[in-house]
Amino acid sequence: MLNRREFVKSIGAMAASATALGAFATAQAQARGGAHVVVVGGGYGGATAAKYLRMWSNGAVRVTLVERERSFVSCPISNLVVAGVRQLDDITLSYDNLRSKWGVEIVTGEVVAIDVARRQMQLADGTTLNYDRAVLSPGIDFLPELIEGLAGNEELLPHAWKAGPQTALLRRQLEAMEPGGVFAIHIPGVPYRCPPGPYERACVAAHYLKTHKPGSKLILLDTNPDIQSKKGLFMTAFNELYSDVIEYRPSSTLRRVDAQARRLELEFDTLEADVVNVIPPMRAGRIVDQLGVPLVNDRWVDVEWLSLEVKGAPNVHVLGDALFPAPAMPKSGHMANQHAKVAAAAILNLLAGREPNPTPVVMNTCYSFVDDGSAMHVASVHQYDVEKQTFLAVEGSGGVSTAASHLEGQYALVWAKNVWADMLA
Amino acid sequence: MKTTMAAAILCLLGAAGIAQAQDPDLARNLAATCANCHGTNGHSAGGMDSLAGEAPDRMMRKLMEFRSGERPATIMHQIAKGYTEDQLRLIAEFFAKQ
Ligand SMILES: Cc1cc2nc3c(=O)[nH]c(=O)nc-3n(C[C@H](O)[C@H](O)[C@H](O)COP(=O)(O)OP(=O)(O)OC[C@H]3O[C@@H](n4cnc5c(N)ncnc54)[C@H](O)[C@@H]3O)c2cc1C
Numbered sequence: 001m002l003n004r005r006e007f008v009k010s011i012g013a014m015a016a017s018a019t020a021l022g023a024f025a026t027a028q029a030q031a032r033g034g035a036h037v038v039v040v041g042g043g044y045g046g047a048t049a050a051k052y053l054r055m056w057s058n059g060a061v062r063v064t065l066v067e068r069e070r071s072f073v074s075c076p077i078s079n080l081v082v083a084g085v086r087q088l089d090d091i092t093l094s095y096d097n098l099r100s101k102w103g104v105e106i107v108t109g110e111v112v113a114i115d116v117a118r119r120q121m122q123l124a125d126g127t128t129l130n131y132d133r134a135v136l137s138p139g140i141d142f143l144p145e146l147i148e149g150l151a152g153n154e155e156l157l158p159h160a161w162k163a164g165p166q167t168a169l170l171r172r173q174l175e176a177m178e179p180g181g182v183f184a185i186h187i188p189g190v191p192y193r194c195p196p197g198p199y200e201r202a203c204v205a206a207h208y209l210k211t212h213k214p215g216s217k218l219i220l221l222d223t224n225p226d227i228q229s230k231k232g233l234f235m236t237a238f239n240e241l242y243s244d245v246i247e248y249r250p251s252s253t254l255r256r257v258d259a260q261a262r263r264l265e266l267e268f269d270t271l272e273a274d275v276v277n278v279i280p281p282m283r284a285g286r287i288v289d290q291l292g293v294p295l296v297n298d299r300w301v302d303v304e305w306l307s308l309e310v311k312g313a314p315n316v317h318v319l320g321d322a323l324f325p326a327p328a329m330p331k332s333g334h335m336a337n338q339h340a341k342v343a344a345a346a347i348l349n350l351l352a353g354r355e356p357n358p359t360p361v362v363m364n365t366c367y368s369f370v371d372d373g374s375a376m377h378v379a380s381v382h383q384y385d386v387e388k389q390t391f392l393a394v395e396g397s398g399g400v401s402t403a404a405s406h407l408e409g410q411y412a413l414v415w416a417k418n419v420w421a422d423m424l425a
Numbered sequence: 426m427k428t429t430m431a432a433a434i435l436c437l438l439g440a441a442g443i444a445q446a447q448d449p450d451l452a453r454n455l456a457a458t459c460a461n462c463h464g465t466n467g468h469s470a471g472g473m474d475s476l477a478g479e480a481p482d483r484m485m486r487k488l489m490e491f492r493s494g495e496r497p498a499t500i501m502h503q504i505a506k507g508y509t510e511d512q513l514r515l516i517a518e519f520f521a522k523q
Contacts, residue, residue, distance in 0.1 A: 052457070055465075056450075334461055341457045345450060357448035363458050363507060365500065379500055381507020397507030401499065408499055411462075414472035419461045421470035 035061050035351045038121060038131040040111045040287060042067030042095060045137030045320030045336035047423040052344040054102040061351065064105040064129060065098065066121075069164070072424060075194065076333050076367075077416050078163040082170050083204035084212075085372045091163060097425050114290035116313045133347050137319040137336060138285025140193050146281045153259035157278045161193065173275045174205065180215035184264060184273035186254050188281040189223040191300075193321050193331045196229035196378065198222075198279060200368035203234070206242040207371040218245050219273065221252040221266065229330070230368060230378050230400050237370040237404065254278065284322035291316060300324035305390050306356040307346035308339055317343045326391040329382060330364055337419060338362035360384050362391060367412030375412040376401035452515040455508070459516065467520040477523035484517040 039050045042065050050065045072093045080086040098104040107129075113122035114134070121129045142159065144150040150157065160170040174183065183205060187198040202220045209216040227234050227248075238246045256265040263272045283299035293312040296302050301318045303310055305326060308317045320336030329335060339362065346356035363381040370376065380398035382391035401408055448454065456467065459476065463469055467476035476484065490496035491505040505513065 051465075056453070337461055338458060341454065345448075345454050345457075349448070349450075355446075357451060357454055358446050359448070359451065361455060361458055361508065361512065363504060365461070365504075377500055379503045381504060383507070394507040397503060399503045405499070410472070411499060415462055418464050418470045418473055422460045422465050425465075425470065 035132040036130065037061055037063050037133045037135060037347060038129050039063060039065045039135040039137070040067075040121070041137040041139060041285070041320075042069070042072060042098075042106075043137055043139050043320065043336065044333035044419075044423065045139075045340045046135065047072065047095070047098065048337045048340035049135045049137065049319060049344050050098055050104045051102050051423060052341055053347065054104055056344060057348055059103055061348065062105070063103075064107060064131075065095070066107045066109055066111050066123065066129070067095070068108070068110045070108055071095065073163040073167070074333070074416065074420065075161075075163045075197075076419075077413075078160070078167045079197065079201045079204050080369060080372075081163075081167050082160060082174065082201060083208040083372065084171065084175070085204065085208075088164075088168050093420055093424050095424065101425075111287055114287070114316070116291060116316060119315055132315065132351065134316045135319065135340075135343060135347070136285075136287060136316065136322065137340070138287045138322055140282040140284065140321045140331075141286045142280040142282050144280045147254050147278065148256040149259060150257050150278060150280060153257070156259040156262070157257060157276045159279050160277060161197075161279050161282075170275075170277055174208065177213060177216065177274050179213040181213065181274035182217045182219060182272070183209065183275045183277070184219045184221060184271065185277045186252075186264070186279060187220070187222045187224065187228075188279055189253075190228055191325065191331060192279065192282055194333075194366070195330050196234070196366050196368045199227055199229070199234045200370075201277070202246055202248075203237050203242065203368070203370040204372070206245040210242065210245055216245065217247060218242070219271065220246060220248045221254065221264070222248065222250045223253050225251050229366070230376060233370075233376050233400060233404060234368075241370065284318075288318065288322055296324035305384060306342075306358065306360065307350065308343040309346075317347065319343055326382065328380065328393045329362075329391060330366065332364055332366050334366065334415075334419065335362065335364045337423060338364070340423075358384070358386070360391075365415065367408065367415055369409065369412065370404045373409045374404040374406050375409040376404040377408060377412075452519040455512050456516045456519040459520075466523045468523070476520040479517075479520060481514070481517040481521040484520065485514060488513045488517065 039046045050063050053063050074091040077091050095106050099106050110124040111121050112124050119131050158166050158170040160166045206218050252266050262276045288301050291313040302324050310316045319339040321331040342360045349356050365379045367375045367377045378400045381394045385392045463476045469475040488505050491501040
């Protein structure tokens with residue numbers, strides 16, 4: 001047997017291939033009895049992190065994934081469920097492969113407390129978990145109290161901005177609406193999860209109304225002064241496909257709702273609708289309050305971008321929607337998956353006593369459907385900038401589709417299939 | 426003149442520094458940014474071209490054609506422009522070994 005020093009020397013002598021260093025990390029983790037990483041949240045960020053930590057450590061790092069839900073329900077493609085083009089089953093996936101194929105320990109439960117100094121977490125059922133490093137990808141929580149009358153009324157005024165029962169509820173309400181009815185969607189101010197998502201929802205819902213509920217109207221109330229993503233493409237869809245259905249009203253801040261009457265009070269206007277989808281203002285998932293660090297704008301977590309380690313909370317890495325983003329970095333599932341890979345690589349380096357990769361890259365794509373089969377995209381690539389210590393979008397790269405197309409509608413579904421496999425299969 | 430020289434030397438040193446500090450798993454990490462669409466380690470889950478096992482020169486040629494606009498694309502022309510040629514080569518070499 002080699003002792004650790006000889007082992008390090010002999011490794012150093014080898015060609016610095018990825019495999020050799022992988023083996024080195026493995027040996028180190030084993031030397032310390034197998035490092036343990038606890039991942040909180042099995043969504044786009046957390047599930048990807050759990051799988052990649054196991055895969056890239058060749059199983060040497062123990063990974064526990066704590067998720068409050070029994071199965072994963074995808075927000076991407078959920079607008080097609082709202083429109084009746086897909087079923088909830090089509091966007092629901094199991095965590096079984098993470099357990100059986102990748103050896104991730106899955107705990108169904110809710111993390112309620114984190115002791116950063118002791119590297120310990122507490123679950124709602126009283127279980128305690130110790131970790132060497134923690135990854136939190138808790139997504140978003142809503143701030144309904146910012147709109148008078150909204151809190152506690154998410155059955156009457158569904159958000160459908162976390163996929164699952166809420167998605168099915170909004171679908172049922174739309175199906176039950178009489179032809180000639182009014183469907184209102186309210187968009188919160190930026191930053192919110194999935195910048196193009198509300199406009200996609202408006203398009204696919206308008207397509208449903210047009211084909212199944214003739215004479216109906218869709219009023220899109222946007223807190224923001226303008227369309228927040230793929231503006232030209234969405235304008236084209238609104239004007240060319242749905243000019244008789246969609247009425248887009250920018251700078252429409254929702255002040256107050258009467259949930260029973262489905263009445264919406266804006267700054268200068270009041271309207272009533274038959275089905276109301278209020279997407280509330282949002283913040284990082286509340287578990288991040290346990291870290292005891294100040295949040296940016298009281299809502300989002302600030303991290304070191306090379307490792308996604310939280311500023312002021314050592315050994316805790318935060319991913320996905322919960323982050324205060326780098327410039328031009330959207331809150332998307334695609335991006336959360338990319339964060340997870342940067343964090344997984346950094347955590348394995350750190351556990352092996354090395355610095356994180358100094359030159360990480362992340363990229364984003366969001367496809368949006370405009371009807372039951374055509375889609376368009378926005379894409380960007382972000383390289384780490386040493387001087388600014390953040391990711392910056394590469395000039396001249398990325399962009400949007402020239403027009404929505406059936407081909408991209410196919411690619412959007414293929415994207416979903418592949419990203420789901422990348423995190424869960 | 427003096428400052429330019431100093432800057433040039435700094436640049437060289439900087440570049441060398443970066444080359445030395447290159448992460449041993451850089452190719453793996455870069456290639457993982459493609460997996461969302463082309464599958465984990467380039468093994469597609471269906472509907473998209475697998476990148477695993479493709480000869481690196483062949484893939485490099487395609488990527489450079491995406492960059493120049495010669496190769497028709499819905500999205501790859503925009504993605505390929507976000508990576509340096511060196512990064513694309515590392516990615517191509519990584520996928521070839523999968
Ligand atoms: C309608 C809609 C359409 C969208 N379309 C797209 C798209 O086409 N492409 C795209 O890239 N993105 C899209 N998005 C955005 C995408 O869904 C999010 O950006 C993504 O889910 C963020 O990943 P995350 O890991 O941060 O959070 P999530 O995926 O929400 O995962 C968080 C998980 O953590 C769990 N959790 C939270 N707190 C705890 C706790 N204390 N204990 C245990 N578990 C906990 C939650 O149950 C949840 O499963 C869309 C979103 C919506 C709403």
